[in-house]
Amino acid sequence: xxxxxxxxxxxxxxxxxxxxxxxxxxxxxxxxxxxxxxxxxxxxxxxxxxxxxxxxxxxxxxxxxxxxxxxxxxxxxxxxxxxxxxxxxxxxxxxxxxxxxxxxxxxxxxxxxxxxxxxxxxxxxxxxxxxxxxxxxxxxxxxxxxxxxxxxxxxxxxxxxxxxxxxxxxxxxxxxxxxxxxxxxxxxxxxxxxxxxxxxxxxxxxxxxxxxxxxxxxxxxxxxxxxxxxxxxxxxxxxxxxxxxxxxxxxxxxxxxxxxxxxxxxxxxxxxxxxxxxxxxxxxxxxxxxxxx
Amino acid sequence: xxxxxxxxxxxxxxxxxxxxxxxxxxxxxxxxxxxxxxxxxxxxxxxxxxxxxxxxxxxxxxxxxxxxxxxxxxxxxxxxxxxxxxxxxxxxxxxxxxxxxxxxxxxxxxxxxxxxxxxxxxxxxxxxxxxxxxxxxxxxxxxxxxxxxxxxxxxxxxxxxxxxxxxxxxxxxxxxxxxxxxxxxxxxxxxxxxxxxxxxxxxxxxxxxxxxxxxxxxxxxxxxxxxxxxxxxxxxxxxxxxxxxxxxxxxxxxxxxxxxxxxxxxxxx
Numbered sequence: 195x196x197x198x199x200x201x202x203x204x205x206x207x208x209x210x211x212x213x214x215x216x217x218x219x220x221x222x223x224x225x226x227x228x229x230x231x232x233x234x235x236x237x238x239x240x241x242x243x244x245x246x247x248x249x250x251x252x253x254x255x256x257x258x259x260x261x262x263x264x265x266x267x268x269x270x271x272x273x274x275x276x277x278x279x280x281x282x283x284x285x286x287x288x289x290x291x292x293x294x295x296x297x298x299x300x301x302x303x304x305x306x307x308x309x310x311x312x313x314x315x316x317x318x319x320x321x322x323x324x325x326x327x328x329x330x331x332x333x334x335x336x337x338x339x340x341x342x343x344x345x346x347x348x349x350x351x352x353x354x355x356x357x358x359x360x361x362x363x364x365x366x367x368x369x370x371x372x373x374x375x376x377x378x379x380x381x382x383x384x385x386x387x388x389x390x391x392x393x394x395x396x397x398x399x400x401x402x403x404x405x406x407x408x409x410x411x412x413x414x415x416x417x418x419x420x421x422x423x424x425x426x427x428x429x430x431x432x433x434x435x436x437x438x439x440x441x442x443x444x445x446x447x448x449x450x451x452x453x454x455x456x457x458x459x460x461x462x463x464x465x466x467x468x469x470x471x472x473x474x475x476x477x478x479x480x481x482x483x484x485x486x487x
Numbered sequence: 488x489x490x491x492x493x494x495x496x497x498x499x500x501x502x503x504x505x506x507x508x509x510x511x512x513x514x515x516x517x518x519x520x521x522x523x524x525x526x527x528x529x530x531x532x533x534x535x536x537x538x539x540x541x542x543x544x545x546x547x548x549x550x551x552x553x554x555x556x557x558x559x560x561x562x563x564x565x566x567x568x569x570x571x572x573x574x575x576x577x578x579x580x581x582x583x584x585x586x587x588x589x590x591x592x593x594x595x596x597x598x599x600x601x602x603x604x605x606x607x608x609x610x611x612x613x614x615x616x617x618x619x620x621x622x623x624x625x626x627x628x629x630x631x632x633x634x635x636x637x638x639x640x641x642x643x644x645x646x647x648x649x650x651x652x653x654x655x656x657x658x659x660x661x662x663x664x665x666x667x668x669x670x671x672x673x674x675x676x677x678x679x680x681x682x683x684x685x686x687x688x689x690x691x692x693x694x695x696x697x698x699x700x701x702x703x704x705x706x707x708x709x710x711x712x713x714x715x716x717x718x719x720x721x722x723x724x725x726x727x728x729x730x731x732x733x734x735x736x737x738x739x740x741x742x743x744x745x746x747x748x749x750x751x752x753x754x755x756x
Contacts, residue, residue: 380575383545387563388589388640398588402579482579 198224232468261453269454280439280451289458291434295351296423299358303415307363311370311411316400321371328371332364336422340429349431357426362415369411373404405478413471420463489557490644490676491519491542496551498537510701511537512548517695517704519644524670524677524712526691528684530733534702535680536572539648542678543569556643565591568642570650574629576621576636582608583617586636607635610669627651627658631665638669644676652682663689684729688717696732706732 199217206215240263247262254260261269272278273285280288314324336357343353377400385395401408427437436455443451498512511534519525527535540546541553544563553560555567568589576585586604595603608617611631621629630650637645651659663686670677670690681687687694692712696705708725716722 378573378575380571380573381577383543383563383569383571384575384589384636386545387543387565387568388636389565389591390588399577402577 258447258449261450265450266453266457269450270457273451273454273458280455281433281442283434283439285439285455285458288434288436288439288455289462291432292423292427292436293462295354295427295432295435296358296419299355299423300362300416300419302355302359303362303366303419304412306359307366307411307415308370310363310367311408312374314367315371315374315404316396318375321375325368325371328364328367331360332368336361336418337425337429343430351432353430354423354426354432354435357430358419358423361422362419365414365418366411369407369414370404373407373411374400376407377403402482405482406475409471409475409478413467413475416471417463417467420459420466424459488521489518490521490555491517491678492552492554492557493517493538493542494552494554496538496541496548496553498534498541498546498548500537512541513701513703515551515697515702515704519676519678521676522674524679524690524692525695526679526681526687526693527695527697528681528687528729528733529697529702529705530699531682533697533699535697536648538697538702539569539646539678539680543567543646565589565640566643567646568637568640568644570630570633570637570645570647572649572652574621574626575633576629578621581618581620582613582624582632585621585632586639589636589640603639604635607639608632610638611635611665625658627654627662630654630662634666634669638673642675644678647677647679649680649682651686659686666690684726684733685717687729688722688726689715694729696729 202217203215206217244263247260250260251262269278277284310324310328314321314328339357339360343356347353347356381399381403382395385399390398423435424437424440427435428441432438436459440452440455443449443455494516496512496515497510499508499510501508515534515538517538527538529535537546541548542555542560544560544567547560555564560567577588580588583601583604586608587600590600590603592600605614605617608614611634613628613631613635616624616628621632624632633650651662654662667690677690679687679690681690688710692710694708694710696707697703698705708729710725
């Protein structure tokens, strides 16, 4: 089977005498196709959810129904259109608080993780020693930092940020360091013999070669951080945030609202990962020539 | 005048565990004169690449000394430019930019760099592909870009480490011929590593044979490059001679036990 692009080339090949066929940029139909496949995947998840809810409510339910997609999405809609509040805070406030916390934690982790990764990746002798604490850091699950963070920062905002930062540092540091270490020796030698300075070699050879690893580290870090944030909000005693909202609504047996919050978390995650990070990575891949442009 | 003087060089590599040091070069001495085209041949693993890396300044000898124009080599320099065996282009920039990459930004303006790069891309016959990225080029084209990049540096000498060994026979012959033309035009000193005797006979003004590990220089031949005819009787005779020498020095190597093992397997059946 031919793609739409191949079909077009096949048509044009008959009429052209040139060696290069101009086909223009990606056609609208192929973007539409990708979107449709994406929508199909989402529909699958929702149908599955619907069936589970149906099964539970028919055979298992005692007093409280398992929220189905319809009521959950309806509640989500109410969150934004009416002045529905969860413990006195609107959903916008909860979302905003979570996002700000996440960005704070991520920025701190980005600075520390990047620095660590760059230092360890460009210094083989230091790497063997320095990667040990980074690996240990990675082995400790985020919520296991609870005693540490409570001791250091007490309950509240700072502790949530700390837990996010500490879980995001290691994936960033590890992928940056590994990316730098994978740069082929031969390209470093070319730079050395053509008299490129250390700085030029760093910016023009090392960083581009490591860019994809760095980006995937950031992507993993962001996703980890987002997941960690929701969990952290449930335990470190913040008074606002999506994780907190889920915990509170569950406590009040308002499962529909809890489910609506979960949907919102998914949507935010999907938007950030699929729309922003995946495209950034695709752009980098194209730019770096690892994919035919 | 000698451009390179290698005197009594020893070189070893540690194995993975770090408990054994394999001698790769044992007491190697070699001088390269200006405008020579020296082809170094020898069985694989005999230290040819190591020798080239030492001349380039990527590695340093354990013992002995290497001098470039009577000065001790302390690191890589644009005077001794290398064309590597493996592909060495930067994948994210096009051919033009790859060639420009090797040019000193303090010495040349952006415009000059563009012009120099163009000239050498033209010389290797790739003008049409100047704005292509390396991933769209064939292996032979990539190596031609690498040669253009190296020539653009205007090096004093060219060090080539089996630059065409990964290419098919036809492309290889074509590029050998191109290299020869460029050498006639630019008259650079070249040290060329190959495992192909034919290639050495076609290109070199001198052929140096190294023994299998630990590498030592076994024999040298001078070739009259001006009236070279590789199909002439004298050349075929020379080829036979080199082939014979290559066989004797390969068998004397440490690969001996491996050969015996193969024989035993054969007898067992």
